[in-house]
Amino acid sequence: TPFLSGSGGVSSISPLYDWSQINDIIHIIPRNKITVKRMIGKGAFGEVYYGLLADVARQQTPLPVAIKMLPSLCSEQSKSEFFVEAVLLSKLRHPNIVKFLGISVDENSLYLLLELMEGGDLKSFVRECRINGEVPSKVSIYDLLNLCIDVAKGCEYLEQNRFIHRDIAARNCLLSEKGPNRVAKIADFGMTKNVFRTNYYRKNGKAMVPVKWMPPEAFHDGVFTTKTDVWGFGIVLWEVFTLGRIPYPGKSNNEVMTFVAKGGRLDKPDQCSQETYSLMFECWMDKPEDRPNFRNITEELIQIQKSSDLSQETIINGKSSRDYN
Numbered sequence: 001t002p003f004l005s006g007s008g009g010v011s012s013i014s015p016l017y018d019w020s021q022i023n024d025i026i027h028i029i030p031r032n033k034i035t036v037k038r039m040i041g042k043g044a045f046g047e048v049y050y051g052l053l054a055d056v057a058r059q060q061t062p063l064p065v066a067i068k069m070l071p072s073l074c075s076e077q078s079k080s081e082f083f084v085e086a087v088l089l090s091k092l093r094h095p096n097i098v099k100f101l102g103i104s105v106d107e108n109s110l111y112l113l114l115e116l117m118e119g120g121d122l123k124s125f126v127r128e129c130r131i132n133g134e135v136p137s138k139v140s141i142y143d144l145l146n147l148c149i150d151v152a153k154g155c156e157y158l159e160q161n162r163f164i165h166r167d168i169a170a171r172n173c174l175l176s177e178k179g180p181n182r183v184a185k186i187a188d189f190g191m192t193k194n195v196f197r198t199n200y201y202r203k204n205g206k207a208m209v210p211v212k213w214m215p216p217e218a219f220h221d222g223v224f225t226t227k228t229d230v231w232g233f234g235i236v237l238w239e240v241f242t243l244g245r246i247p248y249p250g251k252s253n254n255e256v257m258t259f260v261a262k263g264g265r266l267d268k269p270d271q272c273s274q275e276t277y278s279l280m281f282e283c284w285m286d287k288p289e290d291r292p293n294f295r296n297i298t299e300e301l302i303q304i305q306k307s308s309d310l311s312q313e314t315i316i317n318g319k320s321s322r323d324y325n
């Protein structure tokens, strides 16, 4: 396949597999089965299109899919990174992980086919939930907890499979829909981590890192374990309960590294309960071994959700209705 014939880069992988073998690992989809319809998302991660995939499991109706286009002029390095990630991703199967369907390659473009998530990313969704004055927002505390439980379950699966995401953040989670049956899923496994993305920071000339989502041992010593993702998940809890605020408001990445290394932490979001706050606080324990694992986190969130009947409560102006009467 000419696209991969570039010097170095991916061709350094292909001698390991003759392409028939890699087809067993990653589903290589013929380009003529794909119809690209329209762009649905655009960010530094590249462009994502809505498209249709024909002949899936001998179905008559084509399957709606998300198509992520890797620019053909991307570096050889990112091409080979992409393939390594694709091989890993194609092994992950979980209701809270965005399904990786396969790739499509031709002489000048590389398509990533992924499960279509029509609700957009989690951060944008919770920001849209802030009310603009008149009507109470459309989500309750119960709904917010549901979103966090979905993400925690996805992280628990990654933990069980010894997969470290390294970039757990609300911006990297997607929603199946915006409506009441929404399901949150983890996406964007670093395949297209792009240096131009705003939340990343070049630390003394090294790779770009999302400092505000990272524990001290990661941004100081470059140590990444599943407990790195636990810290990031604590930040996701804070992002969800502040309805999409940027962590450490007003602080630069450098200031955050100093602040956190000295024990500084994010404050409790207004309409977040004390027990939810102590859970996110535990995710930010200095020593990784003192942080909970994702099994504990999921169980704890489910308990919190059960402990008080929150379904009646709506969030008004970023506060729970309890704060109003």
Ligand SMILES: CN1CCN(c2ccc(C(=O)Nc3n[nH]c4c3C=[N+](C(=O)[C@H](O)c3ccccc3)C4)cc2)CC1
Residues within 6 Å of the ligand: 040, 041, 045, 048, 066, 068, 098, 114, 115, 116, 117, 118, 119, 120, 121, 171, 172, 173, 174, 187, 188, 192
């Ligand atoms: C009024 N609203 C405006 C926003 N709108 C959207 C905005 C964006 C999307 C979207 O990108 N959906 C995706 N489905 N599957 C994948 C997607 C992205 N993927 C990726 O892999 C992307 O890299 C990615 C990953 C995580 C987060 C964002 C982007 C895989 C859908 C609806 C709904 C209606």
